[in-house]
Amino acid sequence: MIHPIKNKTLEKALQQKINLKTKPLGALGMLEDLALKIGCIQNSETPKIDNPTIVVFAGDHGIATKEEVNPFPQEVTSQMVYNFVNGGAAINVFSKTNDVALKIVDAGVNHKFPKSLNIINKKVAFGTKNYQDEPAMTLEQYNDAIKKAGDIISKIHSKGCNTIGFGEMGISNTSSASLLMGHFIKTPIIDCIGSGTGLYADGINKKAQILSKVFNKYNPKTPQEALATFGGFEIVMLCGAILKAAELKMTVVIDGFIVTAALLAAEAINTNVLDYCVFAHNSNEQGHIKMLEFLNVKPLLSLGLRLGEGTGAALAIPLLRASVNFLNDMASFESAGVSGEND
Structure with missing residues (x-):
């Protein structure tokens, strides 16, 4: 059976994680969408690409x-x-x-x-x-x-x-x-x-x-x-x-x-x-x-x-x-000590 992906809580957490990276909102374009999708598929905030x-x-x-x-x-x-x-x-x-x-x-x-x-x-x-x-x-x-x-x-x-x-x-x-x-x-x-x-x-x-x-x-x-x-x-x-x-x-x-x-x-x-x-x-x-x-x-x-x-x-x-690696390894504004938008 193929189950639909409907985890709004995870999706919101992933989007928040993406938004807090040291970049303007949406600046990584489709890579952000890709990271979000793979995270939802894997039901994880730290998705990875294993043995493609x-x-x-x-x-x-x-x-x-x-x-x-x-x-x-x-x-x-x-x-x-x-x-x-x-x-x-x-x-x-x-x-x-x-x-x-x-x-x-x-x-x-x-x-x-x-x-x-x-x-x-x-x-x-x-x-x-x-x-x-x-x-x-x-x-x-x-x-x-x-x-x-x-x-x-x-x-x-x-x-x-x-x-x-x-x-x-x-x-x-x-x-x-x-x-x-x-x-x-x-x-x-x-x-x-x-x-x-x-x-x-x-x-x-x-x-x-x-x-x-x-x-x-x-x-x-x-x-x-x-x-x-x-x-x-x-x-x-x-x-x-x-x-x-x-x-x-x-x-x-x-x-x-x-x-x-x-x-x-x-x-x-x-x-x-x-x-x-x-x-x-x-x-x-x-x-x-x-x-x-x-x-x-x-x-x-x-x-x-x-x-x-x-x-x-x-x-x-x-x-x-690249999409999952930026999600997992790229610094957030807080961890890097960088001022975010509206700080």
């Missing part, structure tokens, strides 16, 4: 085998998993730079990885079905993915992690994210689609035509059915992971377009999940900005990123550390 971890879920999509909705072939998903393991991707660099643990999960890649590979093997199937013809997965597969994601997060949490971010890898997963966005925000598919991994105007228009037909083919009645119809195994696992992390009262760092699409589904399942989420950045995908507006949230960074992999989350985690 990024989990990247990888999965393949049936549509990638038939239609040109992406300029890269499906094989790139498995190739990038190897790249993650070998430490060669942007997420590896940023995680290492910022001292963040990194876990790679095979949620449903269309490739048989060797058992010795340093990944978490939770494969549901070798990619989803092509939703042009049939739903991407069965409800049984959906439930399997949700459970496996929860198990992963529970294990990470049990080892002392209280702050977790998510990333993804899956050729054509921007298509799934666009369909999910259209469903949950009730907006035309053309407004959900961006360049993804590199489409130009003609490719975007073709993608919109294909996905609009897919969108009109189905009428999912529940968030779960929408995920099973349009999602990828990595997106369903993202949804399950977000829900489990919130249930465990972890601070959840939301990355870009794909992860936020999974969050839309998670929020539709349980609105309390938003209480535990911090938004790392706004992606350069047009749909992501609309998602953030729909959720009425402010991202920490605006860097023009559209890579995925959890890169925005990895870049934002130092800001979470």
